[in-house]
Amino acid sequence: MPDKSALAPRFLGEGKIVFEERGVPLPGPGELLLEEQANAICGSDRGQYFGGSVVTPGHETSGVVLAAGPGTTVREGTPGVVFLMDYCGECGSCRLGFTNQCLAKRADMGFTHDGGYGPYELVHETNFFPVGSDVDPVEATMLLDVMGTSGHAISRASLLRPDIESVYVAGAGPIGLGLLVMCKLHFGADFPVRISDVSPWRLRYASSFGAQTFDASSPDAIAGLPSSDVAFDSTGKRPARQAALAALTKRGVLVCVGHGETLEVAVSDDLIAPERAVLGSEYFRFAEMPHNLQLLRENRDLLARVITHRFDVSQIAAAFTTFLSGESGKVVVTQGRGQ
Ligand SMILES: [Zn+2]
Ligand SMILES: [Zn+2]
Numbered sequence: 001m002p003d004k005s006a007l008a009p010r011f012l013g014e015g016k017i018v019f020e021e022r023g024v025p026l027p028g029p030g031e032l033l034l035e036e037q038a039n040a041i042c043g044s045d046r047g048q049y050f051g052g053s054v055v056t057p058g059h060e061t062s063g064v065v066l067a068a069g070p071g072t073t074v075r076e077g078t079p080g081v082v083f084l085m086d087y088c089g090e091c092g093s094c095r096l097g098f099t100n101q102c103l104a105k106r107a108d109m110g111f112t113h114d115g116g117y118g119p120y121e122l123v124h125e126t127n128f129f130p131v132g133s134d135v136d137p138v139e140a141t142m143l144l145d146v147m148g149t150s151g152h153a154i155s156r157a158s159l160l161r162p163d164i165e166s167v168y169v170a171g172a173g174p175i176g177l178g179l180l181v182m183c184k185l186h187f188g189a190d191f192p193v194r195i196s197d198v199s200p201w202r203l204r205y206a207s208s209f210g211a212q213t214f215d216a217s218s219p220d221a222i223a224g225l226p227s228s229d230v231a232f233d234s235t236g237k238r239p240a241r242q243a244a245l246a247a248l249t250k251r252g253v254l255v256c257v258g259h260g261e262t263l264e265v266a267v268s269d270d271l272i273a274p275e276r277a278v279l280g281s282e283y284f285r286f287a288e289m290p291h292n293l294q295l296l297r298e299n300r301d302l303l304a305r306v307i308t309h310r311f312d313v314s315q316i317a318a319a320f321t322t323f324l325s326g327e328s329g330k331v332v333v334t335q336g337r338g339q
Helices: 043-051 137-143 145-160 174-187 200-207 219-223 238-246 267-272 286-298 300-304 313-324
Strands: 005-013 016-023 031-040 061-068 079-082 120-124 128-130 167-170 193-197 212-215 228-233 248-256 277-280 307-312 330-334
Touching: 005 043, 016 313, 031 137, 043 313, 061 120, 061 137, 079 137, 128 286, 137 145, 137 286, 137 300, 137 307, 137 330, 145 174, 145 228, 145 248, 145 277, 145 286, 167 174, 167 238, 174 193, 174 200, 174 300, 193 200, 200 212, 212 219, 228 238, 238 248, 286 300, 307 313, 313 330
Parallel strands: 167 193, 167 228, 193 212, 228 248, 248 277, 307 330
Antiparallel strands: 005 016, 031 061, 031 120, 031 330, 061 079, 079 128
16 A cells, blocks of 8 residues: 555645645455556647646546455556546446436546546446556556547437438547547548548548648638538537537538537527537546547557657646647646656
8 A cells, every 4th residue: 555645736726736745545345445657638628737636637547456456356556547437337427328317426536536647546446447567557558538539429420310320529638639630540540521620730640540621710712611411519619519510411410519618509500490400518438438449459559640649647737738739639637656
């Protein structure tokens, strides 16, 4: 067991991060104490980065089981990743497998309870997903928002549109890049994916994955978007959502993945006549992880390219500065053990 306390980054707000001693908890019944290995930075960390946080942030986490509480079956030393929602497993949503819609979740890891930027994290065994020791701990974080959230959004669109022949992605940040890569994996390397962003760096990076790119700062470019069967909005911005809706084919589906602003829908012209749909998609179901782990193993080089930067946790401030510059893919913070 580690010492009773250890240094963990504390987010004070306004971009200030200091290191403070925090107690190391003991795992209770059904719980695991993880020794963290890596945590990917997410756009939704912005709230804690600018607004401060009483808990240690970080929700795209991979770690190793250091101590297992009573009643658990996962062995100490098992590597794995943390599912954001500490779902109950018993409510109406969980019983049907919709663990991302749990009606009685115990925690959102990294938001309501200590998350992955610290050296240790306490999780329930049920929201820990073991991966093999063959999977690099930094790359394992791709199973979460990059592969999980994107794959779930594609499955949501496929519910209404099983014959998808083209996709448009608004926003080429980490989630947009994840959607692009997962579309290529699901539909094939030659499958047409259009993507837009205001950052020239992000557009260049997206085009290296085979996307057709559109400059979102150019009204002409956005007005000239080709029609796509499915559009994903990862920006959360109203103009981006409106443009995505306008660029759908008949029977097209807009999936909103980025939280944020509103969308104006003219029900007759936008939905009824063309039989279009607008859907939300939130994180993913725990049961989607085994398939994504298989995809990660089979497409390791492609998915590893989504990660553009790695920083030791002692450089966490620089990691956030890089992430917020708009000139990165995924930025991963490591705990400097065995990397
Ligand atoms: Zn995230
Ligand atoms: Zn539940």
